Amino acid sequence: MRNFNIYKIVVVLLFSFGAKINAQVVISKPSLGFTQACASPSFNSYNVTFTFSPETAITSTNQFIVELSDDTGSFTNPTIIYTSAQGLITTSPATLNFAVPTTIAGEAYRLRIKSTSPASSSTPSNAFAAYYKIQDTPFSINNLISTGVYCSGGSYLLTIDNPGGATNDSPLQYPSLTFNWYRETGPTTSVFVASGETLSVNQPGTYFVETNYGTCTSNSYSNRVTVSESSTSSTSEISSSLGNPYCSSQGATTLSAINGISYQWYKDGNIISGATGQMYETNQPGNYSVNINLGNCSTSASINLENNGFTSSIDVPEFNSLNEGETLTATVTTDAQNPQFVWYFDDVVISGANTNSYEASQIGNYKVVVSQTSGCIASTEYVFSIREPFPDVANIPNLISPNGDGINDTWVIPQEYVNGANAEVTILTPQGKIVLQTNNYQNNWPENQIDFVSVNPIYYYIIKSANNQIKKGSITVVK
The missing domain is CATH 2.60.40.10 (Immunoglobulins)
Structure with a gap:
């Protein structure tokens, strides 16, 4: 009897040990905590929930694994995207958090859950779309x-x-x-x-x-x-890489035309030598255009390129005259952000002159530099001069002697035709070549030396006043 009881105990122990060895765990179909996995560098966190039973079947070394299928839902070569620590998860239900791979892109991914001890696997989850949006900002074409x-x-x-x-x-x-x-x-x-x-x-x-x-x-x-x-009236556009107006302090801007076979660029209506590519780099404002050969037809494009980033003006003309005791106040108007003003007299900075206006009283050359100090850092300058009043002569002279003696060195005409009187003054050679043409004559011709050969040269003048009255005559130049 004693040996029989020992045998029964051994059989019970062996049966219990075998039952423990062959224990199984059943893992439910995963429940997704999302409908789509639209990940990005700023967000990549997703949850999946599952149940398993019996809880007692899980050993202390068990790990739960989350596997990801390919974009068709196949687990032939799954990707492991989560593995728990040994013995970490012992109660059901369980929720795991994971990140999707940065290469993911498709509409039919699935997940499944696996355990390692004992080994078991769930059925796949519902299919879901998943993409990693590594680039998620607007771009240009x-x-x-x-x-x-x-x-x-x-x-x-x-x-x-x-x-x-x-x-x-x-x-x-x-x-x-x-x-x-x-x-x-x-x-x-x-x-x-x-x-x-x-x-x-x-x-x-x-x-x-x-x-x-x-x-x-x-x-x-x-x-x-x-x-x-294309049609006979087809035109296209030119883009500026730094915008228009562009900020000149940032360097040159690149002008770009549409796709074509060959190109020719122009500035202010003049051909730009060597500018025959789709792009042209410049740091100069102006009216730019390009002719584009498309093969069996052609098109053109243009842009009025501006580079100041602000506008400004000054309220005095370039040339001015003052009588004794008089002054001239020059004022700059600008929309520049945080503008800065620097005034110069004969190329020397005027101490303390840092507002938008300056009262000038001396004969000489003036300049003001206007700068925008916020946003687009840019500047522009205006120059003007103050001279002694022109002599008020009664008649138009027909003889000058530019020999440097200070007497009759330039052709001085009545004030009604000079310095902003809006009279057009033209001086020509006997052959009809124009040597001077201006609407703001300064009694300063000739500014360059005149060559004498064997005779005293003769020039001809035409003066058209503001009220369209015309004066004509000759000017003889003597030594």
Whole structure:
């Protein structure tokens, strides 16, 4: 009997040990704490909840693992995105927090939960969209030029700008991203056209591109470009990389034209030698234009480039005269932010002259430099002079002797024709070549030495007064 009881005890122990070894745990289908995983560098935290039973089946060395499928929902090569510490989770239900991989992009991912001791696995979760939005800011295409032109039967290429920089976080900097192009069909509607980094357009319309983040909302989209077919009146646009007006203190700005085969740039109507590329860099304001060869047709574009960043004016003319005891007050008007004023007399800074006006009393040359000291740091200057009053002669002389003796050295005419009288003064050679033409004559001709050959040279003048009265005559130059 004693041996029989020992046998029963051994059998019970062996049965209990075998039951413990073969214990199983059942893990429920994971419940997602989200509908989409639209992650970004600023947010990447998601929860999943599951139950398991029996709790007593979990050993002290068990770890729970969260696996992620591929974008089709397959677990053939799953990615582990969470592993708990051994023995950390012992009660059910349990909620785990995880981050998605930075390469994730798709509409049909799934999760499943696995345990290690004992080994078990849940059924997959519901499918969900998941994207990591590594770039989530607006970007530019075609150098922010809002128009494009193509020849009849041809096409126009739209491209995402690269490289990126402070003003353009180009998505092309991130090789994992893909892109979808759209054409607008209304103020708030559009249709998908194609995928890729570029789009060749042969249909008029307004186009834009978005980074492909599927059903996740995103701020990663481009500016709009309106493309048209060329006609005899077709024009396009020029963009300035620093805007217009641009801040000259930031350096040169880059002017960009639309895509074409060849180019020729102009400034103020004059051809710019060597400027035959799609872009032209300049730090000079002015009216710029470009002729663009599109192959079977052509187009043009223009921009009035400004670089001050502020406007200003001065209320005195360039040339002034004062009688004894008189003064001249010059005043600058400007919209510059925190303006600074520096006044000069004969190129020397005038001490204490730092307001927008100055009262001048001396004969000489004056200058004021106006600077904007906030925002776009820029400056401009104005020059003016004060001279002794012109002599009030009664007649127009027909003889001068520019020999430096201080007598009759220049052609001095009545005050009604000089210094702001709005009379046009023209001096010509006998061959009809114009040597002087001005609406603000200063009694200062000739300013350069006149060559004498064998005879005293003769010049001719035409004076047209403000009321359109004309005076004509000759000027003989003697030594």
